[in-house]
Amino acid sequence: MTWGVIATGGIAHAVTADMLKAGVQVGAVSSRDVAKAEQFAEKFGIPRAYGDYHELLADPDVTVVYVATPHGQHHEVVLAALDAGKNVLCEKALALTVAQVEEMVDRARTTQLFLMEAMWTRFNPLIRKVVEAVGAGEIGEVRLVRADFGFRHAFDANDRLWAKEAGGGSVLDLGVYPVSLAHLLLGVPGTVHAHGGLAPSGVDADAGILLGYENGAHALLGCSLTADTGAGAAIIGTEGRIDIPEAFYNPTRVLINGVEHTAEDGGYTHQIRSVDDWVAMGFVEHADMTWNDSVEIMRIMETALGQLGVSYADVVR
Known part of the structure; x- marks a missing residue:
């Protein structure tokens, strides 16, 4: 499977470094500032860098995305990822409200795609x-x-x-x-x-x-x-x-x-390996x-x- 990383802040750097330690394949990264995405890609040897997360979600090679945006963007990005057919590991807190979390869970259930809050x-x-x-x-x-x-x-x-x-x-x-x-x-x-x-x-x-x-x-x-x-x-x-x-x-x-x-x-390696395994086995939760x-x-x-x-x-x- 190929992972995509959405956002390039401090937590994304730390988790992506551990993704590589865990042996998973990271194929794409996105940032609102494409220059930051390109720098991030160069640092971690990631082949594709995008300036918009929708472009990453349209990448057919990406199977699972790691969402590392601030909490306020989780709801929007996770729903878009699920609608694009991607499995999702999203940073905590999963959203800003219970209603948002419930909507995200309902969308994962409807699409039958993996969704997990990254409580490592x-x-x-x-x-x-x-x-x-x-x-x-x-x-x-x-x-x-x-x-x-x-x-x-x-x-x-x-x-x-x-x-x-x-x-x-x-x-x-x-x-x-x-x-x-x-x-x-x-x-x-x-x-x-x-x-x-x-x-x-x-x-x-x-x-x-x-x-x-x-x-x-x-x-x-x-x-x-x-x-x-x-x-x-x-x-x-x-x-x-x-x-x-x-x-x-x-x-x-x-x-x-x-x-x-x-x-x-x-x-983060234990979490990454486990999520990679569970997605590969077809679990959604x-x-x-x-x-x-x-x-x-x-x-x-x-x-x-x-x-x-x-x-x-x-x-x-």
């Missing part, structure tokens, strides 16, 4: 080990998931992290990781409570999110673009605990009841990051954002 954390070998340990009861019943992801990022209304039309804000860009971890281990919460601050551009600058579950378990999650909170996580059960040192979204070591487990940093997972995680974030006073309704097409 779920494919990390140590995160898989953590899930196995929890499932085996090694720490008893999980009562608390605690996770943070935050750093200081100077405000600039034109920066994608702060720009509302780009899907900026701490929750969609950073909070998606802690929320996804809690969802992975505890499922859908019964209650969501959020508190945080807003930026002049109308997006959230930081947030503390408390997820409550019917059995009394809870998740304490934080994300910030104004303070360096770090990126560690802990899972605490009735019989023990698991600590995931920074960065929990791509760990190289975890402590399960005090016993250290390590692995080499595989980056991945069992480790399902369509329903994406809808449920987006619903948690949308609820939290609403409590913070953030709505993307004015920028959603």
Whole structure:
């Protein structure tokens, strides 16, 4: 199969480098600035560069596309890709609203093409080990998931992290990781409570999110673009605990009841190989990051954002 890369920002550079490490074939790249696409293609040895993603989607050799645009463009680009007959791996957060995610999922279901949100954390070998340990009861019943992801990022209304039309804000860009971890281990919460601050551009600058579950378990999650909170996580059960040192979204070591487990940093390679395999086998949905997972995680974030006073309704097409 041949992959196409849509957009040429920092995340596209990192993921494409790991695509090559994973041994997949990358045949095309697109950028609104064709010069950037050409530079990107030269750097990674990609044979074709396009100045418009519609041109890439018309490339008959491309089987699956990786969408690396800002969140605000995901909905438009993913629908166009599916309509063009392409399988899709799209960066997280998958969209700006639950309604957008549901429409994207419905289109994938209708076209019978693969669609997955690129939550690479779920494919990390140590995160898989953590899930196995929890499932085996090694720490008893999980009562608390605690996770943070935050750093200081100077405000600039034109920066994608702060720009509302780009899907900026701490929750969609950073909070998606802690929320996804809690969802992975505890499922859908019964209650969501959020508190945080807003930026002049109308997006959230930081947030503390408390997820409550019917059995009394809870998740304490934080994300910030104004303070360096770090990126560690802990899972605490009735019989023990698991600590995931920074960065929990791509760990190289975890402590399960005090016993250290390590692995080499595989980056995005595990996710890329798995998606490549699943698309090749004809699947349209991945069992480790399902369509329903994406809808449920987006619903948690949308609820939290609403409590913070953030709505993307004015920028959603």
